[in-house]
Amino acid sequence: KAGVTQTPRYLIKTRGQQVTLSCSPISGHRSVSWYQQTPGQGLQFLFEYFSETQRNKGNFPGRFSGRQFSNSRSEMNVSTLELGDSALYLCASSPNGLLYSNQPQHFGDGTRLSIL
């Protein structure tokens, strides 16, 4: 069974630009969650999508948005990039999502975003 796939692996952008990251979950998993990790911080929850609907959202500004497609693939968009958005962005999938958080999350390798 293929794991969670994130593309691209690395990305360099400049301030003010926007960026779109992609996450393909494990086949059959309907939930995709997104996390941000910055140096010295733990994984910070961004949002969760389940069956094309945003089910939960963390404490991030509206510049961070996402969507999920009918095949469960998810994209995350960050507009008007700031230097502080430089981070590792991880997505994770699970069959039924964080509403049933007694299920483990399956993580991708992440996208390393650098803002110049």
Added chain:
Amino acid sequence: ILNVEQSPQSLHVQEGDSTNFTCSFPSSNFYALHWYRWETAKSPEALFVMTLNGDEKKKGRISATLNTKEGYSYLYIKGSQPEDSATYLCAFSSGSARQLTFGSGTQLTVLP
């Protein structure tokens, strides 16, 4: 804001030593506690998901215990090996906020 704390922040042990780390979380409205291992240049890998007070789980040389009433979980590694070197993350889920709140992790280095 839920506070999940892990200690120690980092740990160096010799090959063959046994070690343990702590994860502290809010003791009210508990739903689940997750442990993940995150090796450098890889993705976090689930070790355990624990839901019941008094739960003990084991996977090879790694085991974990859970005390929901006092709000802590211990992760134990018996006879540490260099391949155990990784960051160990715990994550808490409450009954009301169905999202995972992660601790900052314990970085373990096992010296050969």
